[in-house]
Amino acid sequence: MTETAVQDRYPDAVSHCYGCGRLNPDGLHIRSFRDGDEAVCHFQPRPYHIAIPGFVYGGLIASLIDCHAMGTAAAAALAGAPADDESPRFVTASLKVDYLRPTPLGPLLELRGRVVELTARKAVVSVTVTVDGAVTARGEVVAVRMPDDWQPTA
Amino acid sequence: MTETAVQDRYPDAVSHCYGCGRLNPDGLHIRSFRDGDEAVCHFQPRPYHIAIPGFVYGGLIASLIDCHAMGTAAAAALAGAPADDESPRFVTASLKVDYLRPTPLGPLLELRGRVVELTARKAVVSVTVTVDGAVTARGEVVAVRMPDDWQPTA
Numbered sequence: 001m002t003e004t005a006v007q008d009r010y011p012d013a014v015s016h017c018y019g020c021g022r023l024n025p026d027g028l029h030i031r032s033f034r035d036g037d038e039a040v041c042h043f044q045p046r047p048y049h050i051a052i053p054g055f056v057y058g059g060l061i062a063s064l065i066d067c068h069a070m071g072t073a074a075a076a077a078l079a080g081a082p083a084d085d086e087s088p089r090f091v092t093a094s095l096k097v098d099y100l101r102p103t104p105l106g107p108l109l110e111l112r113g114r115v116v117e118l119t120a121r122k123a124v125v126s127v128t129v130t131v132d133g134a135v136t137a138r139g140e141v142v143a144v145r146m147p148d149d150w151q152p153t154a
Numbered sequence: 155m156t157e158t159a160v161q162d163r164y165p166d167a168v169s170h171c172y173g174c175g176r177l178n179p180d181g182l183h184i185r186s187f188r189d190g191d192e193a194v195c196h197f198q199p200r201p202y203h204i205a206i207p208g209f210v211y212g213g214l215i216a217s218l219i220d221c222h223a224m225g226t227a228a229a230a231a232l233a234g235a236p237a238d239d240e241s242p243r244f245v246t247a248s249l250k251v252d253y254l255r256p257t258p259l260g261p262l263l264e265l266r267g268r269v270v271e272l273t274a275r276k277a278v279v280s281v282t283v284t285v286d287g288a289v290t291a292r293g294e295v296v297a298v299r300m301p302d303d304w305q306p307t308a
Contacts, residue, residue: 013207014206014207016204016206016207017204017205017206017211018202018203018204018205018211018213018214019211019212019213021204024202024204025202026200026202027202027204046180048172048178048179048180048181049172050170050171050172050175050178050181051171051172051245052168052170052171052245052300053167053168053170057171057172057173057217058173058220058245058246058249059172059173059213059214059216059217059218059220059221060172060213060217062213062216062217062220062249062251063211063213063214063216063217064213066212066213066216067213091205091206091212091253091256092212092253093252093253094250094251094252094253095212095216095249095250095251095253096248096249096250096251097216097248097249097250098247098248099245099246099247099248099249102245146206
């Protein structure tokens, strides 16, 4: 597993994401690390991330899958690049989550992402969410690469 | 449009959802109102709900679609019931979001949900997210009805 999170290599101008931006002080700070052909993310839900008492909020699971899929796509696009290169940034075109069973609230969540299709313009990423050895949700995400000269318009 | 939110009619034991639970003080307090054949939800993203600066975080959009779809399903299941009946509670089996264009951060968001399939056990709900008259995202959500005697196990 790499020691630098993919999100730590996003350019400053696009590092404010509520899910995974290191420059968003109110955000979730989701972090993705390359691990062989996959990318891995560990996340500890807060006690208030409740769906039904005892279980993790599905919108949080969707958020984790979304940001980790973008990180997985970026990690794949970075393969072979020098370690101090900035990362390309992907944005979400579509997100599909299947909630296979309730996700218990309390244990650390592990997400694993794998790129199943990669072109110059987009990546399709498959993600699993695992708790205590059981897969509780699966995601499939279509990520589109932002042009390198894109500038925020806010 | 009804004056009582669907979520205000959820039983106390299942009203702690981070997205839409009235009993979660840290939550988003998403609220859905019946409006003819649809259900409508208005939501003001917080300034920190950023994707790329200037645009709304996709995980928030997924969360809004998810909870509003459950509210839309519950509103449909409640149709014709006395106004003081508690609402049935649905949970998400699958969530699909297509991000059609970036959603500007600042204006109020409007979500409209419509049940496209309803059985005793499940509902399929279609949701649009509109900002300043433009649809920026679409969702399709499969909602499964919780058994009325289900108890949290936390």
